[in-house]
Amino acid sequence: MRFHILRDYIFDFINIKVRLRFVCLWYLLSLMVETRKHSVTFASELSGISKSVFSKFLMNNKDVTKLMSDDISKRGGPAQVVVVN
Numbered sequence: 001m002r003f004h005i006l007r008d009y010i011f012d013f014i015n016i017k018v019r020l021r022f023v024c025l026w027y028l029l030s031l032m033v034e035t036r037k038h039s040v041t042f043a044s045e046l047s048g049i050s051k052s053v054f055s056k057f058l059m060n061n062k063d064v065t066k067l068m069s070d071d072i073s074k075r076g077g078p079a080q081v082v083v084v085n
Contacts, residue, residue: 011025
């Protein structure tokens with residue numbers, strides 16, 4: 001699947017402020033990747049965005065991240081992802 005298609009799908013799926021979209025997108029993608037430990041460091045290494053940006057995002061937007069994770073779990077987020085070869 002091309003990145004821009006996945007990016008646009010996620011942006012349509014989750015309504016957040018424009019300035020937070022890419023940080024949120026990369027954080028979600030880091031959670032989707034199978035790894036032993038999901039961390040802010042892993043998200044920053046995956047995206048190329050600094051670790052402090054993810055830390056600030058999670059600290060300053062606790063309500064957004066909680067609502068986002070609750071919303072995805074209620075909608076069955078992983079079941080809605082379409083895999084295209």
